[in-house]
Amino acid sequence: MSKVRIQHARACGYCRKGVKKFCDSIGVNWDAFLKEGIPEKTLLDTNNVMATKVVEKKRQMDDA
Numbered sequence: 070m071s072k073v074r075i076q077h078a079r080a081c082g083y084c085r086k087g088v089k090k091f092c093d094s095i096g097v098n099w100d101a102f103l104k105e106g107i108p109e110k111t112l113l114d115t116n117n118v119m120a121t122k123v124v125e126k127k128r129q130m131d132d133a
Contacts, residue, residue: 071108071109071127071131072105072106072107072108072109073106073107073108073109073112073123073124073127074102074106074127075088075102075103075106077123077124077126077127077130078123080126080130081119081122081123081126083119083123091117091119091120095111095115097111109124109127112124
């Protein structure tokens, strides 16, 4: 499965501090996210609009 990375969130205009807060709120290890990324499904399963936007941005960037 494809992984979302910090650069995808940054491409949406999200700040690192906000992304870290979101990761903490859904139980995602921040250091692991920065190092390895997290599966798209993890974000999509949150049903969070901003998380979905990051996944969509990642897919757009992959297609470019």
